[in-house]
Amino acid sequence: MVGLYGLGGALGVLAVAAILATLTRSALALVYPLCAGAALVLGAVDLHVLLSDGSLSASLPLGLPTSGLRLRLDPMSAFFGVVINGGVLTASLYGLSLDRQTELTRRVEPLFPIFAAAMNLVLIADDAYGFLFFWELMSLSSWALVAARHTDPESQRASHLYLVMAALGTVSLLFAFGGLAGPAGGYSFEAIRALPPGPAVAALVLAAALVGCGSKGGLVPLHAWLPLAHPAAPSHVSALMSGVMTKVAIYGFMRIAFDLLGPPAWWWALPPIVLGALTAVLGLLYAVLDRDLKRVLAYSTIENVGVIFVALGLALAFKANAFDAAAAVALTAALLHVLNHSWFKSLLFLGAGAVLHATGRRDLDGLGGLIRTMPRTAVLFLVGALSISALPPLNGFVSEWLLFQAVLAGPTLPQASLHFAAPAIGAMLALAAALAAACFVRVYGTAFLGRPRSIDAARAHDVGAAQQVAMGVLALLCILGGLLGGPLAAALGHLVKAIAGGALASGGGPTPLSLVAFGAGRSVYDAPVIALFVAIASVTTLVIVHRVSERRTRRGPAWDCGFPDPSPTTQYTASSFAQPLRRVYGTVVFSARETVIMPPPGDRAPARFSVALVDHAWRIFYAAPARAVLGLAQRLNVLQFLTIRRYLVLMFAALVILLSIAAVTT
């Protein structure tokens, strides 16, 4: 009961914050403290429900006239609630020290609490009507946040595309719930669970759910809006959209595929696995070629959503074959990746916001050397960059390791298509992991290392205390999450057991904190032991090297093979770093073509180099349908300019056709 009051009260506080921000300007300062408090309460309730394996439910006389609005917080919603409110809390912390006097923040602040509340409400909705209503509220409030900079043409384009894609997503979810409810029309989740649809309808529902949730999460080919929309919002909102809102999409898919749709058939696993693996690789190929800091982060969100979908697909496959232990490994990998991605992606977006605030730029080729001008942000961003590259002993690797273990169990599946898919998926995930490392070495190397490439970067300064605390909390979580992967996985045990039917093995490792996938004999990863030994080894080395070696250090000009050039433009830029990758992968995936125009000897004209990339996903899935719709509209336009005789003929023909149809059918 206390939990329910907590939920209601916190959501009420968010509503009050939104109203206050609209009414008076003096109350703007209260918005972020109120949001942080509400997120703390909501997160605490979620955490309690998750750990105690309980549930809270309520029914309100709102919504559809016959059934009212049902709300329920079960462990699955509670887990995603913890993820979301963690993100909201740190984003609000970050917002505390933002400049409140600009026109932009006045447009953002009333919407921020609404967005936060909408995401929480989607999770606790217990009927289709509430789910869709809050989903749409979430879409629209985030759309308004994307459009906050409405005079900027890039924001206009982003928000327009986002609105179209959000509408597409909601419409297909509408179909999904229509299919789930069936002709009898029970729209409460309880009624849907009682009567799961047959295989044909289930296939349609699954496809609709993939389109609906995939478009919100950025599954290829529904991703095109995401790298435009997420960076267009203010940075702490970008952190929420990328780090957290994509998780609501994952929640939607999980709720439908693992809960409402009944026991899975094995072939349900194929679409999420295939699309997810494609998304993971493509997302990073886009990211590694892009030069805008925030857009790179948004593309990498697409990749991580792909990875989560692969893990969910594997969990479905194992569950359908009653391989409970393997299903538990895959599902734990998915859930931990949801949690980990929300932490490091929020951290990286907040870091990008700090860079944007300090330098006014987000183009990688204009930054550089920030490790000296913004030392604290640089350390925190490094933690995020290494975590997202799935490097041990940080948190990204924990979920990656579990996912690889699940892939390694793939060959045991009886279906030929699945067990031949397993090595391909494993290779694609390994490629994605290596590309992620390349991508974030590139981002960190050009933005934070080297010499400043612009006066803005040279004059940067660290951001305010609240922003540093927000990033610091997330960086700490990334480190702790990496070390305590075993206990975290154990904390999700109830939820995983309830959904997958099995549980992760535990015990048998060298310490109680080990992460054990199938049993200690088969695969163990003990981050604390590894981290401890790396720490011991580096400290010992440091001590010994300083004892025995020459300790003097001299500063001099860079060596650079004897020809150092003082101009910072001679450094490798983000584009030059990506050149080998562009040649290897870009020529295949984006039909990249490089043209060099070299003037003949004696001619003093400058040589020119240009690169042309073709985004085939955009060409096929966006440009072509848009052209078709426009073309059709133009054809139909003819109908507006007919003579009256022709209109009369048309009406007569329509009447004849209708009458003949009536005659045939009766």
Added chain:
Amino acid sequence: MTAEVAVQFLAQGAQMALVLLIAPLAVGVTRRVKARLMRRQGAPLLQGYRDLAKLLRKESVLAESASWLFRTAPYLIFALTWVAAALVPSFASGLMFNWAADVVALVALLGAARALLALAGMDVGTSFGGIGSSREMMIATLAEPAMMLIVLTLAIAAGTTRLAGVADFFIAEPLAVRVSLALSLVALVIVALAENARIPVDNPMTHLELTMVHEAMVLEYSGRHLALIEAASMLKLTLYLSLLICLFAPFGMAPAAAGPGSWAVGLGAWTAKLLLGAALLGVWEVSIAKMRVFRLPDFLGVAFVFAFIAILLAYLSLGAAA
């Protein structure tokens, strides 16, 4: 019980010291074999140790634009590689570390060392550092998928991703040398060549700038920092040789429950095999030319295709067994 734990701890410590001590010798053997095949006298076998000692005695010159990351990275890179090298079973398969991380974690530890080195290459802000980092990361994206497939094949064959478990499996069933494992061996050798920046992927002896990958990244290092980086790459070579031995020629290795007696046998066998492997690397390096950077996708593509065929064959044998 505590005595047993102490012995285990000591054995693990001995393994860490062992890989560190033998790594410069292995590199010395490779260089010596190369030199003799080119009809040169070559440096003494112990030159690796002397190089490290010399570098440690020299003062370190840091570029003016180098940050703290440039100075910290060598220690972390060395420690990560060292721990990774100690994870690969050498003379015995039942050591403590074998329970702390499997081969997936091992690859990731090396990945962490590589990412730090690439970052350090970008830190000073010179064009050579950048060229090295960017090519190194590109090569990694080509090598890692093949590596993953090799791991998958071994996991199918041995039913575990723990290196010690795989070694135990092959010790118990020495006749399990199937075609798929032979293909995996070829693939792993190619991956190892790429990861260690050996010919034909990169030339460790070159100082011709445009062909450098690894050497370009570490160009700005000197003194003790360079010594650590060099030691780390020696360790990495030992690690990959050890890995090949452990997976494909584990005979002589002391099994999980064995005591110090069979450890001595294992130690002798491992040292002999390691030095033989280093000599073979020397022979390979003089018999092939370095490739252009953009030929590498083809070369590593061969590793990928071999690893993929190995998996398919492993499925077939799995199907035949079931």
